[in-house]
Amino acid sequence: MFEHIQPLPEDPILSLMAACRADSRPDRIDLSVGVYRDARGQTPVLAAVRRAEQIHLQHQQTKAYQGMAGDPGFLAAIAGLWRDDASRGEGDRWGLMQTTGGTGALRQAAELIARCRRQARVWLGRPCWGNHPGVFQAAGLALAEYPHADPAGQRLDGDRLLATLAQVPAGDVVLLQVGCHNPTGIDLPLPIWDLIAEMALRRGFLVLLDLAYQGLADGLHADAEPVRRLAARLPELLLCVSFSKNFGLYRERTGALAWLAGTPAAVRAVQSQLFDAVRASVSMPPAHGAAVVAGILTDVGLRRLWQDELEAMRLRLRDVRAQLAGQLQAAGSPRDFSFLLSQRGMFCFLGIDAGQARYLRERHGVYVLDSGRANLAGLHAGNIERFAVALVDTLRR
Numbered sequence: 001m002f003e004h005i006q007p008l009p010e011d012p013i014l015s016l017m018a019a020c021r022a023d024s025r026p027d028r029i030d031l032s033v034g035v036y037r038d039a040r041g042q043t044p045v046l047a048a049v050r051r052a053e054q055i056h057l058q059h060q061q062t063k064a065y066q067g068m069a070g071d072p073g074f075l076a077a078i079a080g081l082w083r084d085d086a087s088r089g090e091g092d093r094w095g096l097m098q099t100t101g102g103t104g105a106l107r108q109a110a111e112l113i114a115r116c117r118r119q120a121r122v123w124l125g126r127p128c129w130g131n132h133p134g135v136f137q138a139a140g141l142a143l144a145e146y147p148h149a150d151p152a153g154q155r156l157d158g159d160r161l162l163a164t165l166a167q168v169p170a171g172d173v174v175l176l177q178v179g180c181h182n183p184t185g186i187d188l189p190l191p192i193w194d195l196i197a198e199m200a201l202r203r204g205f206l207v208l209l210d211l212a213y214q215g216l217a218d219g220l221h222a223d224a225e226p227v228r229r230l231a232a233r234l235p236e237l238l239l240c241v242s243f244s245k246n247f248g249l250y251r252e253r254t255g256a257l258a259w260l261a262g263t264p265a266a267v268r269a270v271q272s273q274l275f276d277a278v279r280a281s282v283s284m285p286p287a288h289g290a291a292v293v294a295g296i297l298t299d300v301g302l303r304r305l306w307q308d309e310l311e312a313m314r315l316r317l318r319d320v321r322a323q324l325a326g327q328l329q330a331a332g333s334p335r336d337f338s339f340l341l342s343q344r345g346m347f348c349f350l351g352i353d354a355g356q357a358r359y360l361r362e363r364h365g366v367y368v369l370d371s372g373r374a375n376l377a378g379l380h381a382g383n384i385e386r387f388a389v390a391l392v393d394t395l396r397r
């Protein structure tokens, strides 16, 4: 069976992580992998998470199977994060299930799309998160592209984005990221979301929203405004949610898939298809992260603590962006980095090519992806000036 199978090339992010770990320079700077880091360069367990875990372990009665929809307490608690009317009950046009992280939600969405319309194409922004294409291709779906940013990946290309979406045929699916766009940091302003809702309605394409950073762009409620706006206008919608970043639960694989359908009967039909698909893949999602999220959201004190911690992460990311723009200017940057200030979240494109990324790595011990994408959460008071000087040196060569 295995005699003739060939190994695939290594994932570039994972090999970069390994190279950074193997680099013995004590002042190396890792801006490669997409996890949040605090001012000490750590990715800590949030205090709210730690407390919720202790309570959960004390009160846990069983580890019996939980069911394909996941933890009912978790599902009841999370819907209010993006809905103002989360307790509507009977006649509700929203369905919701727990998934194995945000990636699991995207994969379930892909399976559903393939079951509804195998010839549907999924439109991804250029550039998009590196895992998006593979997730949809794995379900046998074809891909198409709309421009999200200019070729440097630093400024929104709203006109070309809208002009392209105006050509998307009925029955195709358009994936849009809500907040802290990965990899550009460029989010869509609300007037563009309104135009997209209008277009989706007029042309009949389905919008799939990827909400992986809620609370880290402009705040917990503000970040879900595009979801509420689209849900108020469109008959159908898919929403993939990740709790990896905003709860720091990366390895617990905690996420959700929500769907909006025309009628309660359609909501149930979609659910039965999703359950059938999940039964044949992971059978049911893992419990621990969902129990922690539910424990936090349903306890007034823990919820406040979590929101404070989330807000601290959000403000730190904004502060790092502002500081970096200032440090680059102070270091005599030949380029304008003011775009950093209007972007959100952890990521940006530095505007360097693979050769410059290699120089940054070899000469300065700074690790960014060959595309020039950097995770700015890896910067802090102890390394930001050195990074700015290293980048300016690289740009000047």
Ligand SMILES: Cc1ncc(COP(=O)(O)O)c(C=O)c1O
Binding pocket: 034, 100, 101, 102, 103, 104, 129, 177, 182, 210, 212, 242, 243, 244, 250, 253, 254, 255
């Ligand atoms: C845009 C986007 N969507 C989805 C995810 C998936 O997150 P996870 O599967 O870790 O919950 C990520 C993670 O980096 C992401 O950046």
